[in-house]
Amino acid sequence: MRPELSQDAERAGALPFGVAEVTGPSMVPTLRHGDRLLVHYGARIRPGCVIVLRHPFQQDLLVVKRAAERRGDGWWVLGDNRYAGGDSTDYGVVPDELVLGRVRLRYRPRTPDQRSPLAVVGWALSAARPVLSVRSASRRLRAR
Numbered sequence: 001m002r003p004e005l006s007q008d009a010e011r012a013g014a015l016p017f018g019v020a021e022v023t024g025p026s027m028v029p030t031l032r033h034g035d036r037l038l039v040h041y042g043a044r045i046r047p048g049c050v051i052v053l054r055h056p057f058q059q060d061l062l063v064v065k066r067a068a069e070r071r072g073d074g075w076w077v078l079g080d081n082r083y084a085g086g087d088s089t090d091y092g093v094v095p096d097e098l099v100l101g102r103v104r105l106r107y108r109p110r111t112p113d114q115r116s117p118l119a120v121v122g123w124a125l126s127a128a129r130p131v132l133s134v135r136s137a138s139r140r141l142r143a144r
Contacts, residue, residue, distance in 0.1 A: 016041050018101075020052060020062070026079030026086050027064055030131065031106060037064065037131070038105035045075065048133035050103040053077065056091045064103060066134065075099060103131045 020037040030050065031037070039052050045067050053075075055061040065077035065087055074093040079086060088094065107128045114123050 016043075017104075020064070020103075022064060024084070024086075026081050026084035027066070028081045028084070030066075030080045031064065031103075032108070034109060036107040036109065037103045038107070039101045040104045041101035043102035043104075045099060045102055046133060050131045050133075051075070051077070052100045052103060053094050054098040054100065056094055056098060059098070062100070067099075105129070106131050 018039045018041060020039050022031050022035045022037060023033055025033065027050070037052075045051055047067055047069050049067045050064060051067050052062060052064050055063050063086070065079055068076045068078045068088070070076075071093045074095045076088045077094055078088060105128060108123070108126070110120070110123050110127070114120060
């Protein structure tokens, strides 16, 4: 399964920010299925950033990956979950024109089983988090 984003994640007009919903497991543990993302369209991309892009072979499909390294006129991108696939190891370098923006914030909606006061407090303390860049110290981020 690929980490598709809902189609309402597309940039609306000239607004620099948009909201996307994650589907699929390729960015676990950073992002999970159902997470909502605040996407900063046109933001500067650096290695380690979580980005939204068009799939190189199916451009109506939006995906979220981590920019691992710059290669020529594009980005080598990887999912944080090495077992999920669907990244540059499958489709190569993603051209700059397919990169839409950088993920700034992750919001996890409350699940129906989070009803107890303790569960609600735990959710409230962790529901919204910035999505930070990761330095290339991670073995997974080193492009192959």
